[in-house]
Amino acid sequence: DAGITQSPRYKITETGRQVTLMCHQTWSHSYMFWYRQDLGHGLRLIYYSAAADITDKGEVPDGYVVSRSKTENFPLTLESATRSQTSVYFCASSDESVGNYGYTFGSGTRLTVV
Amino acid sequence: DAKTTQPPSMDCAEGRAANLPCNHSTISGNEYVYWYRQIHSQGPQYIIHGLKNNETNEMASLIITEDRKSSTLILPHATLRDTAVYYCIVRAVNTGTASKLTFGTGTRLQVTL
Numbered sequence: 001d002a003g004i005t006q007s008p009r010y011k012i013t014e015t016g017r018q019v020t021l022m023c024h025q026t027w028s029h030s031y032m033f034w035y036r037q038d039l040g041h042g043l044r045l046i047y048y049s050a051a052a053d054i055t056d057k058g059e060v061p062d063g064y065v066v067s068r069s070k071t072e073n074f075p076l077t078l079e080s081a082t083r084s085q086t087s088v089y090f091c092a093s094s095d096e097s098v099g100n101y102g103y104t105f106g107s108g109t110r111l112t113v114v
Numbered sequence: 115d116a117k118t119t120q121p122p123s124m125d126c127a128e129g130r131a132a133n134l135p136c137n138h139s140t141i142s143g144n145e146y147v148y149w150y151r152q153i154h155s156q157g158p159q160y161i162i163h164g165l166k167n168n169e170t171n172e173m174a175s176l177i178i179t180e181d182r183k184s185s186t187l188i189l190p191h192a193t194l195r196d197t198a199v200y201y202c203i204v205r206a207v208n209t210g211t212a213s214k215l216t217f218g219t220g221t222r223l224q225v226t227l
Contacts, residue, residue: 033214042201043158043217058214090157092215102148102205103215105157 006091006106013081013113021076021109023091031094032074033103034058034066036087043090049074081113118202123222126196132189134221136202139183145206147178148215149187151198158201158217161187192225199223 004025013019030051035043045058047066055066065077088110092103119137126132149161162176169176175188189196201220
């Protein structure tokens with residue numbers, strides 16, 4: 001199916017564990033983004049990517065690693081999870097063409113670090 | 115990207131028009147006004163965007179003032195399903211670099227019976 005999908009939807013992990021959140025889009029959009037949203041707060045940008053093999057930091061990148069070997073995938077890795085990384089994570093993609101409709105977001109991954 | 119100012123919350127009766135204001139007094143000439151909404155626990159959803167002309171689609175209308183320093187999102191006949199947080203964002207497009215969406219705290223719209 002066309003669209004942007006995130007997996008898993010829910011994840012519980014222990015402090016210090018490595019965990020990877022997956023994001024896959026089928027439109028071949030050049031740009032992809034990772035946001036986190038904490039309870040009662042807006043979305044904050046973690047990392048973004050302009051194309052395969054091109055990534056850059058957002059507002060809150062510490063503790064996260066990203067890669068983009070293929071245009072359609074943009075995984076987010078927490079190398080050593082901490083309780084402060086408990087959050088809902090949203091992936092988005094964008095086509096930066098004229099008249100584009102901005103970002104399309106996935107359904108989110110709810111991560112709990114215990 | 116320019117910053118925006120929105121009221122934290124608004125109420126609207128079902129069936130009535132919901133008018134959500136947004137101030138963006140420092141908007142630049144190449145920045146568009148985008149509106150998104152986030153229904154509880156879901157990913158943000160694109161609603162509409164515009165540069166300087168008023169825009170309308172099947173979801174809403176966007177009215178941008180002539181000086182482009184403010185705008186209003188209009189939901190013509192609000193329903194309970196329109197209860198959500200609405201984000202107004204200004205964003206440059208086609209700059210050759212990733213023009214990131216920066217979310218503020220938005221307006222929480224509560225539609226009531």
